[in-house]
Amino acid sequence: MTKLFRAIIVVLMFRIDWKKLFFVCAILTIGSIVIQISSLPYPLTEWVFSPPPSILSHKSLNPTVHLGQSQSLAVDNQLETVQDGSVANPLNSTDKVNQPIVKRRRGRKRKKLIDIVPPPPPLKRLPRHLERYLSSSAPDEVLAYIKRDIENASLASDDDPELYAPIFRNISTFKRSYEWMERMLKVYIYQEGESPIFHEPHLYGIYASEGWFMKLMEENRQFVTKEPEKAHLFYLPYSARQLQSALYVRNSHNLRPLSIFLRDYVNMLASKYPFWNRTHGSDHFLVACHDWGPYTLKEHEELIRNTIKALCNADVSERIFIAGKDVSLPETTIRNPKRPHRNVGGNRVSQRPILAFFAGRRHGPVRPRLLEYWSDKDDDMKIYASLPNRVSRFMSYPEHMKSSKYCICPMGFEVNSPRIVEAIYYECVPVIIADNFVPPFSEVLDWSSFSVTVAENDIPKLKEILIAIPLKRYLIMQTNVKKLQKHFLWNARPVRYDVFHMILHSLWTSRLNQIQIQ
Structure with a gap:
């Protein structure tokens, strides 16, 4: 031992x-x-590796939401009864103070934190007898009641900090209509159709609006119904951009195969379900931002005449887009779907030395005239066919817009231009030169309060028109552009009054306009 x-x-x-x-x-x-x-389950890992000053919400495509500890519990409770999301202001808007940034380890992406207002309170319950009436009535009877109520809307109180009255035609009517939409609207989405043309959103580029709407609509639980008998609207979930990519024969100049494809799709739905034939398609809608969107509908008479068409190419002169029935879709350029708010914001007025700016290709009949009269003619008017290297190496395209008082938005081959929304993003007053264009959301927004419209024939007088605008008037318009911005922003999780909800409200308004009140 x-x-x-x-x-x-x-x-x-x-x-x-x-x-x-x-x-x-x-x-x-x-x-x-x-x-x-x-x-450990999320977010405990985040607390260990990089403890934030307060509880961080689940990471989405948008920058992370920053809530105070005292607010977080209340917000979680409210989310059970209110619509998805709450308004997050753009990070680099001059309207807001700089937001804090948490530095992460080298090689990791930094998380941006946004202070937001809590979600709006749940809608007040209707009287029981009214709830019973609305729940037992047919969709058109419900819409007739709502339309009467909207027309009799009283003057709205200023209790909604997310709405700015000067940019609206009638804020009382808009608020009442929007509240009814939140409370009642139901949309049925047809499941028929295969990718890539159907149910596959295209989320980047100048035609991204149709893809973002499709994505957010198909993910939505508040407005989408699985019971078509309860629907007020029926969505044809195809992408005009994907249709063009899949079926168009390059250099053929023949759109008929695309039109025939859509015709056959609609005929299939009409033979399978009673809903199209019941209204001849008038309660159905499509969303198309591609320039060819209107022209791919020509093989089906009811599709082109009766359906509510949300189009970027909102040109009344071609008699396909019908003002008051159809919806003008904003043309939003998205370069990075994971950061749709990138570069949003602009310089203060004192840091905008350029009177007017435009750079773009010579598309269509209007831009060559603009370049003929103003390219290299005036130091105050920075008008280019394309941004020269000698200029762009010192100041980029976005920096030009952020440094300009007015951003010129002439039509190209089609009436709409992504520059209109870009100008809004960069807080530059848009100058629209497109005689037959119906601006987005013009049924509720007063475009004269934040933009300038110049007739195509007045291009030679462009500078004269702009310098004749008093400084006080310009300052009001520029402030209004900043207040307008939130209504044109895409969010991975939609928030109240953002561009997704504004498009949906335009569709809702078009549907209400169909209702005849006795």
């Missing part, structure tokens, strides 16, 4: 390298701790 004990002591004292043993044990201990931490 004594020999065994001595042998053990000898091994412990002389045979074991204690430094190596301690080093191995330390590595094993640290490794086990890291493994246990990484197995």
Whole structure:
């Protein structure tokens, strides 16, 4: 026994390298701790690796939402009863102070935190007898009641901080209509159709609006219904951009195969369900931002005449888009779907030395005239066919817009231009030159309060028109552009009054306009 004990002591004292043993044990201990931490559920891992000053919401495509600890519990409780999301202001808008940024480890993306207002309170319950009436009535009877109520809307109080009355035609009517939409609107989405043309949103580029609307509509739980008998609107979930990409034969100049494809799709729905034939398609809608969107409808008479068409190419002269029935869709350029608000914001008025700016290709009949009269003719008018390298290496296209008082938005081959929304993003007063264009949301927004419209024939007098605008008037318009901005922003999780809801409200308004009140 004594020999065994001595042998053990000898091994412990002389045979074991204690430094190596301690080093191995330390590595094993640290490794086990890291493994246990990484197995913790979110957001505990975030708290360990990079503890924020307050609870962070789940990471989405938008920048992370920052809520105070005192607000977070109340917000979680309210989310059970209100619509998705709450308004997040653009990060680099001059309308807001700079937001804090949490620095992460090297190689990791930084999280941007946005202070937001809590979600709006839940809508007040209707009287029980009215709830019973609305729940037991047919969709058109419900819409007739709502239309009468909207027309009799009383003067709205200023209790909604997210609405700015000067940019609206009638804020009382808009608020009442919007509240009814939140409360009642139901949309049925046809499941028929295969990708890539159907149910596959295209989320970047100048035609991104149709893709973002499709994505957010199909993800929505508040407005979408699985019961078509309860629907007020029926959505044809195809992408004009994907249709063009899949079926158009390059350089053929033939859109008829695209039109025939849509004709056959609608005929299939009409033969399978009673809903199209019941109204001849007047309660159905489509959303198309591609320039060819209107022209791909020509093979189906009811599709082109009766359906509510949300189009970027909102040109009344071609008699396809019908003002008051159809919806003008904003043309929003999205370069990074994960950061749709990138570069939003602009310089203060004192840092806008350029009177007017335009740079773009010579598309259509209007832009060549603009360039003929103003390209390299006046130092105050920065008008280019394309931004020259000698200029762009010192100031980029977005920087030009952010440094200009007015951004010129002439039509190209079609009436709409992504520059209109870009100007709004960069807080530059848009100058629209497109005689037959119906601006987005013009049924509720007063475009004269935040933009300038110049007739195509008045291009030679463009500078004269702009310098004749008093400074006070310009300052009001520029302020209004900043207040307008939120209504043209896409959010991965839609928030109240954003562009998704504004498009939906335009569709809702068009549907209400169909209702005849006796």
